[in-house]
Amino acid sequence: MLVDVTKCVSCWWCYAACKNYNGLPETIKPDPEEPPPLSPHVWTTLKPIKIGTEWHSRKQACNHCTDAACVEVCPTGALSYNKLGFVQYDREKCSGCGYCAEFCPFGVPQLESNKATGIAVMDKCTFCKDRVTSGEQPACAAACPTGAIKFGKRSELVPEGKERVAALRQTNASAIFYGEKELGGLHVMYVLDDSPEVYGLPADPEIPPPAIVRDVFKWVGVGGIAAAVIGFAFNYLVSREVIIASQLPGKEYMREREGEEEK
Amino acid sequence: MTEPRVVERFKKRTVWFHWIHTAAFLILIVTGAILFIPGFGAPAAGGITRLIHRIAVVFFAGVPIVYFIFNPRMSLHFIKETLTWGRDDIGWLEAAPIYYFGGDEERMPPQGHVNTGQKMWQFIVLGTGVLFLITGLIMWFFKGTVAPAAFQWCIIVHDIAFILAFLMLLVHIYLGVIHPRMTESLRSMLDGKISKTYAKNHYGKWYDEISTPEE
Numbered sequence: 001m002l003v004d005v006t007k008c009v010s011c012w013w014c015y016a017a018c019k020n021y022n023g024l025p026e027t028i029k030p031d032p033e034e035p036p037p038l039s040p041h042v043w044t045t046l047k048p049i050k051i052g053t054e055w056h057s058r059k060q061a062c063n064h065c066t067d068a069a070c071v072e073v074c075p076t077g078a079l080s081y082n083k084l085g086f087v088q089y090d091r092e093k094c095s096g097c098g099y100c101a102e103f104c105p106f107g108v109p110q111l112e113s114n115k116a117t118g119i120a121v122m123d124k125c126t127f128c129k130d131r132v133t134s135g136e137q138p139a140c141a142a143a144c145p146t147g148a149i150k151f152g153k154r155s156e157l158v159p160e161g162k163e164r165v166a167a168l169r170q171t172n173a174s175a176i177f178y179g180e181k182e183l184g185g186l187h188v189m190y191v192l193d194d195s196p197e198v199y200g201l202p203a204d205p206e207i208p209p210p211a212i213v214r215d216v217f218k219w220v221g222v223g224g225i226a227a228a229v230i231g232f233a234f235n236y237l238v239s240r241e242v243i244i245a246s247q248l249p250g251k252e253y254m255r256e257r258e259g260e261e262e263k
Numbered sequence: 264m265t266e267p268r269v270v271e272r273f274k275k276r277t278v279w280f281h282w283i284h285t286a287a288f289l290i291l292i293v294t295g296a297i298l299f300i301p302g303f304g305a306p307a308a309g310g311i312t313r314l315i316h317r318i319a320v321v322f323f324a325g326v327p328i329v330y331f332i333f334n335p336r337m338s339l340h341f342i343k344e345t346l347t348w349g350r351d352d353i354g355w356l357e358a359a360p361i362y363y364f365g366g367d368e369e370r371m372p373p374q375g376h377v378n379t380g381q382k383m384w385q386f387i388v389l390g391t392g393v394l395f396l397i398t399g400l401i402m403w404f405f406k407g408t409v410a411p412a413a414f415q416w417c418i419i420v421h422d423i424a425f426i427l428a429f430l431m432l433l434v435h436i437y438l439g440v441i442h443p444r445m446t447e448s449l450r451s452m453l454d455g456k457i458s459k460t461y462a463k464n465h466y467g468k469w470y471d472e473i474s475t476p477e478e
């Protein structure tokens with residue numbers, strides 16, 4: 001998917017189409033002055049950006065990274081890669097741990113949790129999985145009247161995005177194509193007329209280091225438990241034999257054993 | 264009056280403390296680990312296990328605090344014992360592999376009230392306990408007010424503390440309940456007493472201390 005901020009007219013059709021198609025309840029009245037932030041009920045929204053005296057918008061939703069921090073840290077497999085490349089979400093598997101919400105470099109997955117009871121709900125853009133896998137485009141792209149959201153094959157959208165940026169560059173040196181290489185390549189790429197930071201995108205997003213530390217310790221934990229169980233079984237069998245044997249015929253047994261070992 | 268054949272190893276209140284703390288920790292383990300076990304997402308996301316986790320931690324943190332208030336000297340002694348390491352510990356470490364695989368008991372240098380292995384466990388309990396509580400409280404009450412990176416590290420430290428504590432708990436249960444040599448270990452945590460023979464064999468230095476009449 002390609003998002004071209006220069007074509008966006010802030011009509012909010014993507015927002016409405018997303019809510020409508022995905023059956024998300026309307027919890028806040030959209031107000032251009034104060035647009036609704038992402039939440040479990042808002043999977044796509046517009047981020048208002050003021051450049052000079054002009055207002056711009058960037059469509060904000062899951063960027064569907066190729067190397068996604070959320071998939072890395074998700075302990076239950078609720079978040080995973082679809083074979084088409086986007087990050088799919090299986091609500092049934094989610095334990096509401098909130099790791100994805102903490103580790104996403106774009107702050108996309110949103111967790112709503114109750115402090116007292118801890119009831120936690122996470123939700124995010126699904127890339128309209130059932131539409132996309134049956135050959136249709138996502139609801140937001142289908143609804144966009146200006147071509148600011150374009151759905152297609154990534155291999156075709158990358159050159160197209162670059163062309164659009166090249167055209168912009170003739171009058172605007174700060175235009176930039178975002179998402180080609182970031183995090184292994186995003187599945188939502190942006191044609192920007194200013195730097196990524198201005199549009200609320202990290203210039204150099206990365207999987208946070210604690211997520212990598214966690215990955216290592218996960219295997220320390222699993223390996224440790226396996227080693228402990230095997231070690232205990234081995235230790236039990238050996239020590240029981242030796243101790244029982246040494247108790248019955250007295251200390252003679254140990255000496256005999258040692259004698260044998262010396263031979 | 265005949266001389267008793269057993270000696271007191273733990274006070275009754277210590278035994279109670281141990282088991283309440285154990286129960287709280289086991290509940291915390293189950294309600295925490297459920298977040299990570301694929302297939303158990305629904306009950307965890309439903310919130311009930313999170314609520315239980317928060318209730319259990321009140322006991323997990325509260326019981327040691329109450330114990331400390333009523334037994335400050337014993338508690339401080341426990342902490343001091345846990346943090347005091349010396350040459351004897353190296354002797355234990357050298358002798359331990361053979362000892363635990365059934366080797367001659369006499370080759371193990373005499374131990375104090377707790378041996379080096381038990382001290383390691385106490386150290387893990389104290390250390391991870393502090394880490395659990397600090398990171399847990401931050402995650403519980405300061406979500407959104409601490410920097411995202413700090414929050415991420417809290418998650419990771421909480422997880423690593425769990426791995427350490429859980430692995431050492433397995434060792435603790437194995438040695439306390441199952442190992443063929445530790446015949447009276449579990450009993451000592453039930454009625455607080457062990458036989459004199461067991462005390463002599465396992466905690467020689469401590470036995471000498473307690474059997475020397477005080478002047």
